[in-house]
Amino acid sequence: MTALSLCSDIESHFEVLLQDLTKAKVIVSQHSKNKKKKTLTVECSSFDYEECGGQQFQGSIDMSSGSKVDYDIRVFPGSLPKKRVRFFKNGRRIGQVSSVQSFMECSELKAKLWDHPSIVGFIEVNQVLNPVLTRDEFVQTASREEAYKLLAGLEGPLMEALDKSMLRNADLSMGELQNLLSKSLNQVLRQDSKAFRVANEKFLDHHHVTDETSTSSTNDTRAPRAPAVKAKTPTVYDIQFVKSEDTQARSYLIDKVISMNTSNLDYQSRLLKDKNGMLKFGPRMASYLANELARYYMDEKYTKLGLVPPEAREELYDDLVTSANRIENVVIRNLGSFKPGGATHNIEEEIQADSDNS
Numbered sequence: 001m002t003a004l005s006l007c008s009d010i011e012s013h014f015e016v017l018l019q020d021l022t023k024a025k026v027i028v029s030q031h032s033k034n035k036k037k038k039t040l041t042v043e044c045s046s047f048d049y050e051e052c053g054g055q056q057f058q059g060s061i062d063m064s065s066g067s068k069v070d071y072d073i074r075v076f077p078g079s080l081p082k083k084r085v086r087f088f089k090n091g092r093r094i095g096q097v098s099s100v101q102s103f104m105e106c107s108e109l110k111a112k113l114w115d116h117p118s119i120v121g122f123i124e125v126n127q128v129l130n131p132v133l134t135r136d137e138f139v140q141t142a143s144r145e146e147a148y149k150l151l152a153g154l155e156g157p158l159m160e161a162l163d164k165s166m167l168r169n170a171d172l173s174m175g176e177l178q179n180l181l182s183k184s185l186n187q188v189l190r191q192d193s194k195a196f197r198v199a200n201e202k203f204l205d206h207h208h209v210t211d212e213t214s215t216s217s218t219n220d221t222r223a224p225r226a227p228a229v230k231a232k233t234p235t236v237y238d239i240q241f242v243k244s245e246d247t248q249a250r251s252y253l254i255d256k257v258i259s260m261n262t263s264n265l266d267y268q269s270r271l272l273k274d275k276n277g278m279l280k281f282g283p284r285m286a287s288y289l290a291n292e293l294a295r296y297y298m299d300e301k302y303t304k305l306g307l308v309p310p311e312a313r314e315e316l317y318d319d320l321v322t323s324a325n326r327i328e329n330v331v332i333r334n335l336g337s338f339k340p341g342g343a344t345h346n347i348e349e350e351i352q353a354d355s356d357n358s
Contacts, residue, residue: 002040003028003040003041003042004040006028007028007042007043010026011044012082014093015046015086015088015093016046016092016093016122016124017090017091018046019046020091025043026043027042027044028042028043029041030042047083049074049120049121052074052077052080053076053077054076054118055074055165056072056073056074057073057074057075057154057157058071061147061150061151063128063150067128067143069128069150069151070123070124071121071122071124071151072121072122073085073120073121073123073154074120074121075119075158075162076120076165077165077168077169079117079118079276079278080117080120081117084116084117084119085098085120085121086122087122087125087129087138088123088124089124089125089126089130090126091124094125095135096115097114098110098111098115100136102137102144103148106149106152107148107152108152108155109159112159113158113159116162116276116277118165119158123151125147128143129144169278169279174241177241177281177335178238178240178241180331180334181239181293182239184327184330184331184334185239185297185327186237187330187334188297188323189297189300189301192301236256237256239258239260239293240258241259243261243263244264245263246261247263247264248264248265249261250292253296258293258296266288267285267288270284271285272285283332286328286335287328289331290324290327290328291324291328293324293327293331294320294323297327298320301323
């Protein structure tokens with residue numbers, strides 16, 4: 001055990017006690033037998049919930065005996081799984097609320113609320129409850145039943161605040177997703193524009209074609225298919241998610257803005273959430289969005305950049321599939337560590353898992 005790991009254990013088990021230490025300090029030192037190495041000294045500190053932000057629920061529950069149960073619970077905007085609400089007794093940790101079976105039996109919302117990584121903080125039971133020897137439960141008394149019922153009264157307001165926070169997180173996540181999708185599409189278009197410009201310059205140099213002669217070319221079908229025109233700068237697209245009454249329309253383009261319809265049934269079937277209700281960006285959604293973006297990419301590629309589409313239907317279809325795959329690869333790379341609502345999420349790991357399971 002190192003000084004850092006011991007300090008971490010102390011901060012976890014005595015979190016509430018450390019908050020009450022105003023003058024005293026807890027110092028952990030690690031000495032080495034090697035005299036050349038310096039002594040490592042670490043000061044233990046309490047977790048600062050003020051820095052978490054979010055809505056705070058702080059107060060005391062008055063028991064009929066005159067004792068009190070104190071609580072400080074926050075609805076964190078992101079995810080803090082190690083700080084899920086825990087029971088403390090005189091500043092010492094008893095256990096996570098969702099792991100105390102006797103309380104879960106009295107709770108109406110159970111793990112849906114108390115095991116959520118956005119519900120963080122502590123409940124200090126003081127002298128009201130006493131833990132069993134294993135410190136994972138409380139001794140069954142009349143005070144325990146009364147305390148549990150009063151604590152369960154907090155569930156309604158906490159759940160309401162959590163639902164609102166989840167909606168805000170979803171909006172933020174979708175905003176981030178919009179920006180990353182725009183970046184992916186525009187990145188592919190820039191790559192094509194650059195490649196087209198280089199290829200076109202080589203074509204002009206090889207055939208000694210000038211700008212004036214290129215614009216007055218004949219209809220000779222034997223001429224090379226490479227266009228003898230200058231590539232245009234690709235359009236910069238914005239992408240937004242909108243809710244439409246039309247559940248069939250997947251997307252539409254208006255004035256350089258691609259609108260993805262979140263009411264579309266195919267979109268809805270690919271929209272995932274984890275057990276905590278947080279958005280989950282899976283590989284099926286990545287493929288769906290890439291296919292939609294490929295529609296507008298193909299139009300930009302042939303209509304505005306001046307590239308010549310293949311004449312054979314099979315070649316055109318192959319070009320569409322290749323383009324969709326290119327965009328999907330860029331989307332996955334840009335969203336490699338997408339964290340909706342603050343929850344760590346790696347789409348590349350999911351795709352590998354899907355491949356392993358298939």
